[in-house]
Amino acid sequence: MAAADMTQGKTLPHLVKYAVPLILGNCFQLAYNAVDSIIAGRFIGKGALAAEGIAGPVMNLVILGITGLCMGAGVLMSQFFGGKRMEELHKEMATAVLAGGIFSVVVALAGFLMTDGILSLLAVPEEIRSMTGIYLRITFLGAPFTCFYNALSAALKSVGDSKTPLKFLMFSSILNGVLDLIFIGLLGFGIVCSALTTVIAEAASAAMSWLYIRRKVPMLCLQRSEWRIDPPLLKTTLQYGSVTALQQAVQPIGKLLIQGQVNQLGLDVIAAFNACTRVDDFAFTPEQSIGQAITTFSAQNLGARQPGRIRQGLKAGLLLEGVYWVLIGTVTLLFRRPIVSWFVAGEGSEQVVTLGAQYLLHMALFYLWPAMTNGVQGFFRGMGKMSVTLLCTAIQTSIRVVFTYLLAPHMGISGITYACVAGWMVMLLVEVPMMFHVLHTKQFCKE
Numbered sequence: 334m335a336a337a338d339m340t341q342g343k344t345l346p347h348l349v350k351y352a353v354p355l356i357l358g359n360c361f362q363l364a365y366n367a368v369d370s371i372i373a374g375r376f377i378g379k380g381a382l383a384a385e386g387i388a389g390p391v392m393n394l395v396i397l398g399i400t401g402l403c404m405g406a407g408v409l410m411s412q413f414f415g416g417k418r419m420e421e422l423h424k425e426m427a428t429a430v431l432a433g434g435i436f437s438v439v440v441a442l443a444g445f446l447m448t449d450g451i452l453s454l455l456a457v458p459e460e461i462r463s464m465t466g467i468y469l470r471i472t473f474l475g476a477p478f479t480c481f482y483n484a485l486s487a488a489l490k491s492v493g494d495s496k497t498p499l500k501f502l503m504f505s506s507i508l509n510g511v512l513d514l515i516f517i518g519l520l521g522f523g524i525v526c527s528a529l530t531t532v533i534a535e536a537a538s539a540a541m542s543w544l545y546i547r548r549k550v551p552m553l554c555l556q557r558s559e560w561r562i563d564p565p566l567l568k569t570t571l572q573y574g575s576v577t578a579l580q581q582a583v584q585p586i587g588k589l590l591i592q593g594q595v596n597q598l599g600l601d602v603i604a605a606f607n608a609c610t611r612v613d614d615f616a617f618t619p620e621q622s623i624g625q626a627i628t629t630f631s632a633q634n635l636g637a638r639q640p641g642r643i644r645q646g647l648k649a650g651l652l653l654e655g656v657y658w659v660l661i662g663t664v665t666l667l668f669r670r671p672i673v674s675w676f677v678a679g680e681g682s683e684q685v686v687t688l689g690a691q692y693l694l695h696m697a698l699f700y701l702w703p704a705m706t707n708g709v710q711g712f713f714r715g716m717g718k719m720s721v722t723l724l725c726t727a728i729q730t731s732i733r734v735v736f737t738y739l740l741a742p743h744m745g746i747s748g749i750t751y752a753c754v755a756g757w758m759v760m761l762l763v764e765v766p767m768m769f770h771v772l773h774t775k776q777f778c779k780e
Contacts, residue, residue, distance in 0.1 A: 338415075339629065339633045339642075339646075340415055340634055340636075340642065347630060347646075348630060348650055348653060351630070352626035352653065355498075356622040360618060387465050387592060390591075392472050394589065395479075396479055399437055399479055400578075401574060402429075402577065402578045403487040404574070405572075405577040405719065406433075406484065406573070407487035407488075407491050408577075408717065410488060411628075411632035413636065414492050414633065415634060415635070423555055423559050424563045425563075426484075426555065427563070428562050428566045429484045429570060430481070430484045431562050433481075434480060434484075436480070437481075440473075440476050441473050448469050454593075455592060455593055456597070458603075468528045472532065478536045481539040481542075482539040485542040488553050489546070489553070495626075498542070501537075501545070504538070508533070508537055509531060509533070509534035516530065572719075573717065576719035576723050577722070577723075579723055583730050584726065586730070591737045594737055594742075601684045601685050604685045606749070612696075613696065616696070619657055619661070623653050623704075623707065624650070624654075624707035628715040629715065630646040631646055631647070631714075631716055632717075643712075644772060650712075651705065653708075654705060655704065662698060662701070666693075666697035669693035670690045673689030673690055674686050676689075688746050689746075692749070695747060696753070702754060702758060703757055706757055706760050709761075709768050713767075713771075721767055728756075732759050733752045736751065737749055740752055
């Protein structure tokens, strides 16, 4: 494994080499849910597609909470690696894996037991309530595997290796798709198999990460005596990670509230919204990956005390965000109907496709705004300013939820798109001045 020291060399190649595997890896991770939704919608029916759509924000709340903690730990590990402080890197890795494991087991058990209450809170239609509950309970059990993989992945990414996690996600995504096709597409099993194959794929990616580090990455191999939680580092990790986790959780909480409004608009809108949010995920995730590249670049150079390179990394990262928006916006605009049609077939599918295409027509133009917000937030995370990212995310989500409840009853699914853009624009109005303030502090002006 070749670590990438981002404190030296040209800025843009570092970001591209780091971001591209990360983008592909995250897209393969999204493929878990997309494949489940496509196969469920086409082979089980639009009821299954709607059920998975309702379960999606709930599981995203859990997954993003876990990944938020791991991202916070990853920032610390990147700073330690940039400052060549390997002993502290080892302590942080052990703390992240052990503390994260305990947290994820508690979350999985609590979610399993609280499923009925969650379904009632979301006002899930009675016709798909049982199906949604089964899917949720099984996928909750995959939370510890998700945490284990993300903690080990954060360690690899902190030393600049974003390629290896991609390989594991590619394998597990393919495994997930193959198992879905066999058990659902060919053998006709129901939504239980859709959930089980996702958990199996998550477990596979976690196991492969562990074996790879033990055999191929000496700098991250911990001795038995090092496997313990370091209290001072745990406190710092929680300061970083809890804010990041809370930030990561804010958006799915908002999605849950939005889902509650969507559920009032009928089964066709629920199914269309689920299909479109899968497309949104594929649009947003590369933007987030570029932001994470900015985070790692900034954190390593913060550890090395090179503020000039941090500024260069921010400029190059925002340029990449803009280029990506042109690409994803064009593809979505031109192929919106065929894309939505992948998710549903059979009686009543045409209305779902029409509603989904209407949603994506607007969103293709709006994807620029989250691209910019993700780039700026990547900078703040790398600088360790987690409270700024939390504040801006909370503002964006709150405005999006309020506008959804105001617009969706009158404008339908299009109202949700306008609510999104309102949130992103206000978010930029808040965080861009704060970014320029940081860039004009003594820390940056001395170079």
